[in-house]
Amino acid sequence: MGFIKDLGEIYLAANYQRFPVAFVRGEGTRLYDEEGREYLDFCAGIAVCALGHAPKELSQAICEQAQKLLHVSNLYWTEPQARLAELLCENSFAEKVFFCNSGAEAVEAALKLARRYAWKKFGPEKYQIVALENSFHGRTFGALSATGQPAYWQGFEPLVPGFKHIPPNDIKALKEAVSQKTCAIILEPILGEGGVIPLEESFLKKARELASHHKALLIFDEIQTGVGRTGKLFAYEWFGVEPDIMTLAKGLAGGLPIGAMLSREKIMAFLEPGTHASTFGGNPVSCSAAREVLKIILKKDFLKEVQLKGRALEQRLKAIKEEFPELVEEVRGKGLLQALVLKVSATPVLFYLFEQKRILATCIKDRVLRFTPPLIVAYREIDALYEGLKEALKNYQA
Numbered sequence: 001m002g003f004i005k006d007l008g009e010i011y012l013a014a015n016y017q018r019f020p021v022a023f024v025r026g027e028g029t030r031l032y033d034e035e036g037r038e039y040l041d042f043c044a045g046i047a048v049c050a051l052g053h054a055p056k057e058l059s060q061a062i063c064e065q066a067q068k069l070l071h072v073s074n075l076y077w078t079e080p081q082a083r084l085a086e087l088l089c090e091n092s093f094a095e096k097v098f099f100c101n102s103g104a105e106a107v108e109a110a111l112k113l114a115r116r117y118a119w120k121k122f123g124p125e126k127y128q129i130v131a132l133e134n135s136f137h138g139r140t141f142g143a144l145s146a147t148g149q150p151a152y153w154q155g156f157e158p159l160v161p162g163f164k165h166i167p168p169n170d171i172k173a174l175k176e177a178v179s180q181k182t183c184a185i186i187l188e189p190i191l192g193e194g195g196v197i198p199l200e201e202s203f204l205k206k207a208r209e210l211a212s213h214h215k216a217l218l219i220f221d222e223i224q225t226g227v228g229r230t231g232k233l234f235a236y237e238w239f240g241v242e243p244d245i246m247t248l249a250k251g252l253a254g255g256l257p258i259g260a261m262l263s264r265e266k267i268m269a270f271l272e273p274g275t276h277a278s279t280f281g282g283n284p285v286s287c288s289a290a291r292e293v294l295k296i297i298l299k300k301d302f303l304k305e306v307q308l309k310g311r312a313l314e315q316r317l318k319a320i321k322e323e324f325p326e327l328v329e330e331v332r333g334k335g336l337l338q339a340l341v342l343k344v345s346a347t348p349v350l351f352y353l354f355e356q357k358r359i360l361a362t363c364i365k366d367r368v369l370r371f372t373p374p375l376i377v378a379y380r381e382i383d384a385l386y387e388g389l390k391e392a393l394k395n396y397q398a
């Protein structure tokens, strides 16, 4: 393992803790390093490569669009952007879409829309935003201020004012936090980076009720849970609770950078010309890719398969819990966003899988192992993860 890592260590910012591997190629659920070694990918670029690596239809759509038009700016209309917005609206609560390039940008757009909407409709006193402890909404200042994890704030304060954080699933705290001053409540239906913590239906329903009652907007950050990850196109569909605004990114374009902020017409109307913008937002290549991703995910039975595979993965993880009760605390998640919560540090397991089994996963919050495979993962690959985990836990050494 050499040249690529050495070069990166000299020239790249050291803000990432990276595994000692450089990938040069991928195919389906597999990645290949410089020496041609194969890895089974239960990370999928952190829930990004929804269709796996180098999927044929997607690569083709990207190539075709790249040969036609890369960029023209939002001073003009382009077909891929308009068509993608149409497809998103036809398949969600939304009526209008704003495109950007990442999750954090989508969250920024959502927060700005909520502030602007409340300011114009009700005046400058209605600015507070209620968010959850342990949430993750991104690294830019607005998104970071919404993020309920003080560790991420360290050294960056003062943050954007007006945010209040309450514990997830705490209805009483939610009731106390929301008032006439609240312009928005922002939630992830399942807290992803915070440790794969599902929100209860009763909590989501209460959030909807309180937002409506206080004329605040309900924002669902579905950057991690959206685009089929939980076995529905959007996680909110499981709960029968609709947001006023939704953010998407990660899996939306299957690996190309994109972000989207969706809302209803009457709300999006408050982003008038000049209020918000993005040079690259709605890029024709990213939008063509996202359209292809959605077309495939929306095919008959695709999401049903995701649900079945999600259940298979969950059952395998639960079997691990039964077999290692002294090491495993809990299995959490929905669909193909699953976590094995340990009673001990997850790092040795993560590295055992990486080094001995060449299986990629992610570790969050020290004790949580997270699995977000491509949505096209095969049952035998879920079995391979199970065998790998069994071996890793049998050999667990702190």
Ligand SMILES: *Cc1c(COP(=O)(O)O)cnc(C)c1O
Binding pocket: 102, 103, 104, 105, 107, 136, 137, 138, 139, 188, 192, 193, 221, 222, 223, 224, 249, 250
């Ligand atoms: C990853 C993530 C973000 C941030 O997305 P970036 O593209 O890294 O800016 C925001 N919200 C949630 C729920 C995420 O999982």
